[in-house]
């Protein structure tokens with residue numbers, strides 16, 4: 001089953017076009033990484049898939065429902081680029097608050113808090129005030145919050161920013177496990193090592209999907225030896241095409 005389907009999407013703000021001709025399919029259990037330079041349109045695409053922005057043109061379907069659709073929000077775990085946490089509450093209180101907002105039943109909250117915080121290694125720090133957390137701990141708590149309702153689709157905007165390499169690897173192990181259990185994960189990143197861990201990569205540059213496929217298929221399509229080289233080559237081809245127009 002397709003969890004996400006984006007067809008001929010054009011998106012923008014007012015009269016400014018930010019995304020052109022985006023087509024994308026993500027199946028249940030798959031991890032898709034959106035990679036691209038700052039300002040290329042990744043967050044705009046994520047917000048459109050979440051239903052926070054209505055497509056200018058084209059179609060976005062999530063879990064077989066046309067977006068925007070408020071009812072689907074409960075099935076989507078979202079981690080935004082900036083942490084939206086309550087500093088004057090403890091991590092446990094934050095998790096309880098957001099869990100209740102996401103519709104987690106009172107009886108399930110304890111189990112879900114343990115599940116989500118084990119993934120990000122925050123168990124020993126649950127009773128500390130979030131105001132005393134480091135930047136990386138706040139990122140990890142935001143990730144735990146996105147997992148609290150055990151959502152079918154996880155959307156993570158730059159989840160690994162401020163997270164050290166050891167924990168990043170640990171989080172990837174858990175993301176793979178989560179995907180294997182049938183959940184779909186869409187994440188944005190600037191980091192090539194993150195993109196390489198995904199099943200599918202979409203490279204966005206200047207609002208266009210300049211390359212798309214599995215890490216191996218991108219390497220063979222562009223005749224290069226790494227995903228990074230594929231991205232650079234796809235960028236050069238885009239520049240050539242634009243200068244020929």
Ligand SMILES: Nc1ncnc2c1ncn2[C@@H]1O[C@H](COP(=O)(O)OP(=O)(O)OP(=O)(O)O)[C@@H](O)[C@H]1O
Pocket residue numbers: 013018036037038039040041042043044045
């Ligand atoms: N609310 C908005 N109103 C007008 N323009 C916007 C708005 N949000 C984003 N943009 C513009 O849309 C373009 C794409 O921005 P977007 O945030 O989607 O990029 P991004 O790839 O996610 O960047 P980053 O990696 O820095 O987060 C940029 O030119 C940005 O200035």
